[in-house]
Amino acid sequence: MAKTPNPLESAFERAIDPLAAALKRTTRPSPAPTGAGKPGLAVSPLAVPFPAIPPVAGCEMATARAGFYKHERDDLVVFHFPQGASCAGVFTRHKVGSAPVDWCKRHLGAEGGGAGVRALVVNAGCANAFSGKAGADAARRTASEVAKRFDCRQRDVMLASTGVIGVPLDDKKIISRLAEIEQGLDADAWARAGRAIMTTDTFPKGAFAETEIDGVPVRIAGIAKGSGMIAPDMATMLAFLVTDADIHPSVLQALLGLHVRTTFNSVTVDGDTSTNDTALLFATGASGAPRIGRVGDRRLKAFSQALDAVMLDLAHQLVRDGEGARKFVRITVNGAASPASARKLAKSIAESPLVKTAFAGEDANWGRIVMAVGKTEEPVDRDRLSIWFGPHAAALDGAPAPTLNEATMTAYMKNAELEVTVDVASGRASATVWTCDLTKGYVEINGDYRS
Numbered sequence: 001m002a003k004t005p006n007p008l009e010s011a012f013e014r015a016i017d018p019l020a021a022a023l024k025r026t027t028r029p030s031p032a033p034t035g036a037g038k039p040g041l042a043v044s045p046l047a048v049p050f051p052a053i054p055p056v057a058g059c060e061m062a063t064a065r066a067g068f069y070k071h072e073r074d075d076l077v078v079f080h081f082p083q084g085a086s087c088a089g090v091f092t093r094h095k096v097g098s099a100p101v102d103w104c105k106r107h108l109g110a111e112g113g114g115a116g117v118r119a120l121v122v123n124a125g126c127a128n129a130f131s132g133k134a135g136a137d138a139a140r141r142t143a144s145e146v147a148k149r150f151d152c153r154q155r156d157v158m159l160a161s162t163g164v165i166g167v168p169l170d171d172k173k174i175i176s177r178l179a180e181i182e183q184g185l186d187a188d189a190w191a192r193a194g195r196a197i198m199t200t201d202t203f204p205k206g207a208f209a210e211t212e213i214d215g216v217p218v219r220i221a222g223i224a225k226g227s228g229m230i231a232p233d234m235a236t237m238l239a240f241l242v243t244d245a246d247i248h249p250s251v252l253q254a255l256l257g258l259h260v261r262t263t264f265n266s267v268t269v270d271g272d273t274s275t276n277d278t279a280l281l282f283a284t285g286a287s288g289a290p291r292i293g294r295v296g297d298r299r300l301k302a303f304s305q306a307l308d309a310v311m312l313d314l315a316h317q318l319v320r321d322g323e324g325a326r327k328f329v330r331i332t333v334n335g336a337a338s339p340a341s342a343r344k345l346a347k348s349i350a351e352s353p354l355v356k357t358a359f360a361g362e363d364a365n366w367g368r369i370v371m372a373v374g375k376t377e378e379p380v381d382r383d384r385l386s387i388w389f390g391p392h393a394a395a396l397d398g399a400p401a402p403t404l405n406e407a408t409m410t411a412y413m414k415n416a417e418l419e420v421t422v423d424v425a426s427g428r429a430s431a432t433v434w435t436c437d438l439t440k441g442y443v444e445i446n447g448d449y450r451s
Helices: 011-016 099-109 132-150 171-175 178-184 190-196 249-260 298-320 339-351 353-360 366-374 406-413 440-447
Strands: 060-064 076-080 086-091 119-126 157-164 205-213 216-225 238-243 278-283 328-336 386-389 392-396 417-423 429-436
Touching: 060 178, 060 190, 076 178, 076 190, 086 099, 086 249, 099 132, 099 157, 099 278, 119 132, 119 238, 132 157, 132 171, 132 178, 157 238, 157 278, 190 205, 190 216, 205 298, 216 298, 238 298, 249 278, 249 298, 298 328, 298 429, 328 339, 339 353, 339 366, 339 417, 339 429, 353 366, 353 429, 366 386, 366 392, 366 417, 386 406, 392 406
Parallel strands: 119 157, 238 278, 328 417
Antiparallel strands: 060 076, 076 119, 086 278, 205 216, 216 238, 328 429, 386 392, 386 417
């Protein structure tokens, strides 16, 4: 069943035509998780190797151990960008946003915001959320000290944090490592950066694509972290993307906002939105490609496709590392009354504990799918509702499918990757959301989170 085009697409989306594109990705064995993440967590069985990410012109980074964790591991990353770099961001709409989120939103939203950004500072182990004036002051001092190092304004330093909520950031731990960071800046440190931002993640997450703008090669690379507390309301957890293309901040913002909807905003692990959700996109302008300063410039078509592919790859990896996850599940709703309705229906299925535990038990309990669809109060034609698990029909036209075979369904549910398709027969809109199962591992990891 083909997805029906959204009649409300923006002019920019129609101009750029952001169709899914093949991600040019070469892989190598992923680095062992020793020294990153939480000790004792087994690597997810759904893990994918960290890609071989080559340097992105104009971007350097370094990691260090600031000491936010008791065990030996790097928990601090600093990115450095050249003069003239651009930045765009999307952030959590959680009502208790963190100090770093407030900082970035304020400066990117100011007049001229996003132009001339020179650095990004990320720490793991302390979220600096619900931390009051002390947390805000710590964020400001961190940006100030980094700005001195890189000879730029405080507003040109972006911040992000992840970890325990309710603890003000001890910025001295970061500031004391800045000399080490400055000496260690390297264009080829993506894997180290991916490991340093992990919390309960069991593997580092990275993605890379290469494309062209007006015939000039450009690169896009990104890392992300997230394993639990994932039900995005803008982006999800932390994601940082860098390109060597030369793109005006307003165009970057349009691109990021466009692709967030079907990537980071279309995955869920547990239905919980974080206080710190942040996705930042930087453009160094160092590739030699012509500057793009207009939304809708057709020279961005291939770039837009590649950016979408990188973001979707990272989003999928977050689900693959869902706390305790053993199943990677694609939920597609067709025949909805509107795109918003399709999305709400798909998320209801993807976030239902009853549905997710059925996945964990390898039980094709389509009755739970019906429950999750009906509770949304979205338009649904009960007597035409149909459900498939992979290619196997479980229900057709509001009743058990005549071909329903429990043994076949059970065999399908043993796969590590599953697809559920639901047609609610109320319109022509579609939406896809990716999720995972809910296992005992999730309870164990979160019951032990602060210890």
